[in-house]
Amino acid sequence: MNVYEEIGLKRVVNASGRMTILGVSTLSDEVAQAAIAGGQSYVVIEDLIDKAGEIISRYTGGEDSCVTSSASAAICLTIAGLITKGNKVLMDRLPNSDGLANEIVIQKGHSVHYGAPMPTMIRLGGGVPVEAGTANEVVPEDIEGAITDKTVALFYVKSHHCVQKGMVSLEVMRDIAHRHGLPLMVDAAAEEDFRKYIALGADLVVYSGAKALEATTSGFVTGKKQYIDWVKKQYHGIGRPMKIGKEGIMGLLKALERYENKDHEKEVRENREKVRYLCEEIGKIPGLKAQEIQDEAGRAIYRARVTLDPAVEIGCTMEEINRQLRQGNPSIYARTEFLNLGKIDFDPRPMVEGDKELIVKRLKEIIGG
Structure with missing residues (x-):
């Protein structure tokens, strides 16, 4: 249970990216300790x-x-x-x-x-x-x-x-x-x-x-x-x-x-592995299609884009799928800039262990009714 759950809020699975509405990012222990030390003098x-x-x-x-x-x-x-x-x-x-x-x-x-x-x-x-x-x-x-x-x-x-x-x-x-x-x-x-x-x-x-x-x-x-x-x-x-x-x-x-000392190429490889997992597993769900996309501004950021498969009738819209993702517990936040075009994106960068599997499980539940 995290500190936000302790005060009565739902846990959030951030599959949206470094977004202000979700608190942007999380702090490493080193950064948190530097902030604490700075606040104590x-x-x-x-x-x-x-x-x-x-x-x-x-x-x-x-x-x-x-x-x-x-x-x-x-x-x-x-x-x-x-x-x-x-x-x-x-x-x-x-x-x-x-x-x-x-x-x-x-x-x-x-x-x-x-x-x-x-x-x-x-x-x-x-x-x-x-x-x-x-x-x-x-x-x-x-x-x-x-x-x-x-x-x-x-x-x-x-x-x-x-x-x-x-x-x-x-x-x-x-x-x-x-x-x-x-x-x-x-x-x-x-x-x-x-x-x-x-x-x-x-x-x-x-x-x-x-x-x-x-x-x-x-x-x-x-x-x-x-x-x-x-x-x-x-x-x-x-x-x-x-x-x-x-x-x-x-x-x-x-x-x-x-x-300055991070292995950024390694981070990109690890994130793309998460995207490949999401695309493969979501692509197995009847009525959904998924593909890897790159960030619109050309950054080395890759995401899994999910759309409806027009060949399969599932009885719900992408807006409804997104609504149910957010209303669940934990609440799953996808990237929704193209929701009006029937697309949601999953950004792997903020995901923690178990998040990608949880996303797939929840989509199966939503599509399965």
Whole structure:
């Protein structure tokens, strides 16, 4: 029995991925111990933020970094920093940025809902989102045409939530931004390569701590030192309710250290073995079909996609199957971005021993009536 069952909640089988609605990830003993140790001593928080930024930058290649309470907070604070440039009088006005250069150019296909609307995160930092192009096609001229004397940054979102076709590449966005003397900001919250986007020439890159890193609830932005200095100052203004505690920072630093030393290729192989098991066993259930798919954003993440077999009548829809998976005990959460198209996906990464067998058993029960 886990701690959530002890307070009367159902156990959850997370077959969805590193999702905020399920608590994102779980902590290793090392990360948990680092967080506990961090919480048991005092420290000057500004000194810790500076030191954490120095350490994080060793793993990213950025000139400096600023730790935050989440990737969403990092987006807000970064935009606030770019608008105010660390000016106290302007910081005290936020989120009211009327009359200031405050526009953030984002491709329309990147203006997504990832659990909250991306435009809301931009506005929380005092920014005004300016969507370029259309939902399924953006060309460089759209980006160029959206830039005005009020533009403070171009914003590229790297996410499976985004439209994956017809968008302007990060490299082209970078070149347009720099040609206009503007920074390129990248949301790479769930990405697994913490050096890639700085190496590609992005000026500011946002990451989640709790997703790929499996750290404490946290995030960070890494990049050019001048911009990072402006971000850090926001903790004396709009960043106050977004502050991260000392225990969260220490957990993040330990997670970065562990991540650097992980055998990522081995993890991928093990996860694909789970996917193969699920596909084989679910494929044996009359009325269901399963196949291996890769993450929409191109990451080395593989999942088992389940659909109904049109040749077999089972008397229920995929929506009903998903509902019953969630209503059972334990509650099984599949990935449901394509549920409206009759598809659910099982992500092996968060699964613990026995989960994949339990999923197959429960599907057999549901289909068997």
